[in-house]
Amino acid sequence: MGDERVRLPESKEQSQEFLKYLLRDVRAMGRMLDDGWFETDRTRIGAEQEVCLIDRYSKPAPIAMELIEALKENGFTTELAKFNFEANLDPLDFNGSCLSDLENQIVAKMELLREAIRMLEGDVALVGVLPTIRKSDLDISNLTPLPRYRALCDAINKLRGEDYDLRIQGTDELLMRFDSPLLEACNTGFQVHLQVKPDEFVSKYNIAQAIAGPVLASAVNSPLLFGKRLWSETRIALFHQSVDTRKVGDHLRDSSPRVTFGNNWLKESILEIYQEDIARYRVILSTDIDEDVDQLMEEGKVPELRALQIHNGTVYRWNRPCYGISNGKPHLRIENRVFPSGPTITDEIANAAFWLGLLNGMEDQVGKISEKLDFDDAKMNFFAASKLGLDTKFRWIDDKSYSAVDLICEELLPIAREGLKKAGVKQGDITSYLDLIEERTEVGQTGSYWMIKSYNKLSKSVTREQALTTLTNAMVKNQKKGEPVHKWGLAKVDDMESWQPSSLLVEEFMTTDLFTVQKDDILELASNLVDWRKIRYVPVEDDSKHLIGLVSMRMLFREYNRAVHQNGTASASIEEIMIKNPITIHPEASILEAIEIMDQQKIGCLPVVKNNRLVGIITEQNYMTITKRLLRVLDKKKTKNS
16 A cells, blocks of 8 residues: 555546556566566565554654655655554565664664654553553544545445444453444554575465464463453454455355465465455455556566556455566565564564574475465464464364464574574574574463553552553553563553643543443332342333433432421322433543543533444543542652652
8 A cells, every 4th residue: 555646446447447457467477487587596584663653641643744854755655544554664585683673773764753753742552552542532534635545445445334343352341333444543563574585485475374363372462442351463464354345244255354364374386375366355456557567578678567556455365475676677576565563673673583494394394384284274274363462272283182382482482593593693693583482482471461460450559541551651662662562561550641631532531341221111220239239220211222311329318208208209200300412522522621520510420322323421420530540640740759
């Protein structure tokens, strides 16, 4: 999606014309493969570093366009949302000190970026999914204002023709509906590239598929979304659902999502992937093509294959095939899209070293992976690792089962060491980075483990929003120190330095675990809910979750008191005493607005409603919790200054 000239096809004729160029590009690549056009005398590695931009309160900061202007590009580029950013790294020969050189490149880029964003009162976070991201941040107004992103969103919306339902089950369950594909912008990754010779592409690509699960298991760094504890690498589920253009049907017809692990081992050539993607996935973007690939090749010139590049950019394989041109010579690459961003740059390079070493050493040790491991097992391993991280049980070669720790430490790390040595990577790099993988795996503290343990601990003493802010602050501080994640101490309440209630939205502190009644229920049910759940307000909703009333503890006391003193009976149903059409607030309103409404109206509760449906509730208790924490922060600042 780096081509600025893409657009949504405006007619059937435009789609047909683009498809002709796409098929022509595939034929041209076939000729180039047959005639030996591709570079084979050098092997390079490369990477793309994605980051989250955050403000001084650790919330997403939609300032990407201002940053691009301040940095004069300089190797940086935008992403789908204005709170994401990307640094592109220079390719390096796969030998010598390439790994430490790659780390130094990223460190230098991050220093430039942090210096620029400091002027905008922001910072940078390296994480697969930013803990503090809110549903309101995914409003279409935060789409990066460039034609290619608008075209992509319009294309996906056109195919789906409906809202986006997100359903992810982990320790908690997330059920949400969205109205734009900007949901994908929650994801932030660290993409690693390996240049591959054409005659080695099949074996290397199959190895990349086979090891996707094990290498991800030790690299997971995305366990939280909207305060819910989900998969160890929630990016995988989130990405699959956010750009899924399929519609539910009544019959068992097979259909592949545009985000895919794949369906089988590669057998003969990279062309199989491109051919399958054309066969399975409709063209959703087009552009004006001005190159005649056949004429260029007759003249001995290398074609860009723009149609193929654009279509390849709209199909999201976790191991993506890439075509590129370096110094006038075409080459092939495998792009690993599995790894999340972070937890630190050193952790990322260690992940890359593990993957690169396995790609370069696996075939020497096990032969053809496609003959030793069932493809469905490789696919299952990938999704299991996404859910469970280092707790995964893997089905491996020759139908053997391994725990993640045993597979990584006993089987795979020795192969990776030999693979890096075979490439000519210096021993110091091999030892320092792969030892880090071994230590992280044995200790068991991945980025996801650290986040969940910290979050669970913090949640016992502060609100959910405060816990997420504290977690993000602690993470960024640790990233700046640079120590790998397995050496991090858990986040502490003292890390809540940037928390400010004035920056909060209602959705961040409202109570979402609701206990409700319906209008025809008896009063005794509401009374018991108040007693059992220690709550003071009970919303009344209909079968479609529409808010239709509100009952307070005071109203229940008053009704029972009336019945006792008047020797009568209490009202038969909730409808008889409830407040009809109670005052409500939107989840994206500010906390100050909520406080003002409650103060002016002299009420102690505000139901939170979106699209006419009840999504939460805020009461005086929410404010008491926030006020207590704010007073502690102020007292701490006062003590520090005295």
